[in-house]
Amino acid sequence: MFGTDFSLKACARVLGLVGVMALAGCQATYQNHGYVPPEEDLMQLAPGVDTRATVDDVIGAPSASGMLSEGDYYYVRSRVKHFGAFRPEVIERQVLAISFDQQGVVQNIERFDLRDGNIVPLTRRVTDNSVQDKGFLRQMLGNIGNINPADFF
Template sequence: MQVLRQVMVGVVAVSALAGCASIKDHRGYLVDQALVDSVQPGIDNKLSVERTLGRPTFISQFGEPVWYYVAIDTHQAAFTRPRPYNELALKVHFDQAGNVARLEKTGMEKVVILDPDGHVTPTLGAHRTFLEDLFGNIGTVGSGLGAQGPNGDNTGGQ
């Protein structure tokens, strides 16, 4: 009986630890560093870049022609949001003739993590509690307090 209890506690402990394992995920371009290094400014053009690296993640719509290849690696613990730990943004700049002008690689140094969820939206006026919001209008409906016209009467301005 004691051995069975110890086995059951062990199984529960291993199951609990398995639930805490981190989930790793890759999104975007699958980076092959040898292929990225093979793209040479002044030698390659749009067709050769597409054949070497594949279709870009997105293409600039305005300004100079730029192709973007974006990849991000994230990890996520149980019940949390995914957090990036590695990122690559490869920008291939082209000249007007369609030849590669230059390549730019950026990584995590350009990543900014924003937390826009402040849980509070500032407003003008009185700060009311939940109960004041819930019960604040009791007795005001039909009493004429909210439908006064510009002359102070209850005609609605007519």
């Protein structure tokens, strides 16, 4: 009914479509996280003059602050590259640090990026779960000898 010419064209189209989809799947994706105020907004702040309240009004609340409620302000922005099955790579990170003195007056405004040093991982500290290096079967079989028949009565 259909000639071999038709089936070869259909096969070539399907292979071409699969090739295009495979190439599209290998494209890198980027994710942006956080916020650092632009330089124009920072020019409105003067160290030794402006206070914590002024900073909040001019550039907004920080994404992170020091350990205490009256600590320094940190604005952090990151750009992460994801490519296929490879580990995500931080390609850009900017940190804006605004420090205050005891009276809440701006003492210093500093900007850092990846060129200034090592990558600082921004992660939360989590309690160790103590099951590292133990697979599911090892955990299940490890409990066999720990059963006490007296616990059932």
